[in-house]
Amino acid sequence: MNSITPIPSTARPQAAHSAPIAAGSATPTDVAGTSRVLRNTYALLSMTLLFSAAIAAASVAFQLPAPGILLTLGGYFGLLFAVYKFKNSGWALPAVFALTGFMGYSLGPVLAKSLALPGGARLDLQPVHESAEPVRFRQLG
Numbered sequence: 001m002n003s004i005t006p007i008p009s010t011a012r013p014q015a016a017h018s019a020p021i022a023a024g025s026a027t028p029t030d031v032a033g034t035s036r037v038l039r040n041t042y043a044l045l046s047m048t049l050l051f052s053a054a055i056a057a058a059s060v061a062f063q064l065p066a067p068g069i070l071l072t073l074g075g076y077f078g079l080l081f082a083v084y085k086f087k088n089s090g091w092a093l094p095a096v097f098a099l100t101g102f103m104g105y106s107l108g109p110v111l112a113k114s115l116a117l118p119g120g121a122r123l124d125l126q127p128v129h130e131s132a133e134p135v136r137f138r139q140l141g
Helices: 028-061 069-085 092-116
Strands: 123-125 137-139
């Protein structure tokens, strides 16, 4: 064989029927179904983000201690495994919320430490340019 002839195992099989796919050929039902899926996906994303933020705020407000490295890693990987294991059942949604809630809980002590710094609520990272200068903090206001 020469280099232009494809190897039979990698050649594309001939389709039994080939229908041309034209742009804009989706039916209104397909478009409505797609937009509903996107809307539900973004709604779930926003709910999990708000839940994580609420748990982080509660963790700061109640001054909860940091969970520690072993509990954090065990919780993250355990909950990630649970989300993967339950991905095709009704338990996937509680597992996702448990994961994002645990992320918020572990973020709370970090936020509490940064808020305890002088002017911590007003800290802003200065943009890092391509130079080798270290990142500096500046206060807004």
